[in-house]
Amino acid sequence: MATMKDVLRLGIVDNDELTIGALTSYLHTHEPAIRIAWTAIKGHKAVELCLEGRSRPDVLLADMSLSDMEGTEVVRRIRSQTPLMPILAITSFPMEMYARSVSHAGAQGIIAKRDLKSVVRAIHAVHEGKVWDETDLGYAFHTCSQAYALLNDASDDQARDAVSLTARETQIVQLYAQGRTSAYVA
Numbered sequence: 001m002a003t004m005k006d007v008l009r010l011g012i013v014d015n016d017e018l019t020i021g022a023l024t025s026y027l028h029t030h031e032p033a034i035r036i037a038w039t040a041i042k043g044h045k046a047v048e049l050c051l052e053g054r055s056r057p058d059v060l061l062a063d064m065s066l067s068d069m070e071g072t073e074v075v076r077r078i079r080s081q082t083p084l085m086p087i088l089a090i091t092s093f094p095m096e097m098y099a100r101s102v103s104h105a106g107a108q109g110i111i112a113k114r115d116l117k118s119v120v121r122a123i124h125a126v127h128e129g130k131v132w133d134e135t136d137l138g139y140a141f142h143t144c145s146q147a148y149a150l151l152n153d154a155s156d157d158q159a160r161d162a163v164s165l166t167a168r169e170t171q172i173v174q175l176y177a178q179g180r181t182s183a184y185v186a
Helices: 017-030 043-051 071-079 099-105 116-127 144-152 157-162 167-177
Strands: 008-013 034-040 059-063 087-091 109-112
Touching: 008 017, 008 043, 008 116, 017 034, 017 116, 034 043, 043 059, 043 071, 059 071, 059 116, 071 087, 071 099, 071 144, 087 116, 099 109, 109 116
Parallel strands: 008 034, 008 059, 059 087, 087 109
Antiparallel strands: none
16 A cells, blocks of 8 residues: 555546546556545636645646646646646547647646556656657657746747647647648638
8 A cells, every 4th residue: 555655646637527537436446656636627727726836736637628728728827837747638639639739838748548557657657757758749748847948938939939829729720731621620
């Protein structure tokens, strides 16, 4: 049994309460070293909890599709304020939809929801200071401190430009770049 010192406190933001329930149940049963610090269904609440010292989890698991804001915006708002907590993006959509934008927003990796064992491995990896990228898409994920520095370095215009679009905006631009019509994009 894990001691309190060994316990990893996980925050989860996901607008799908079934996903939260499944993750919570799986972790409780199969991974005693990970405890749920809190869950949120709104991005704004997750940002608030992560920026408050007492409620800040050891790792944040952030869904990319939220009802009140894009998951990439949650990541960006947190990472631009603190280098102290790893953030792992999670999605049920193809990872290539979000990998680029979430890497620029400051996450330490992205993982698909479909394999809970891989989710657990990814949580542990980012908690240990590593990055997680099994997309094979070539996007550069950074450690917490590197991502924080990139987002806050005013002299790095390229990094600032790269984080100026939300995931949805990036998806729309990509569709237009592929020659899709406005009707198709809509």
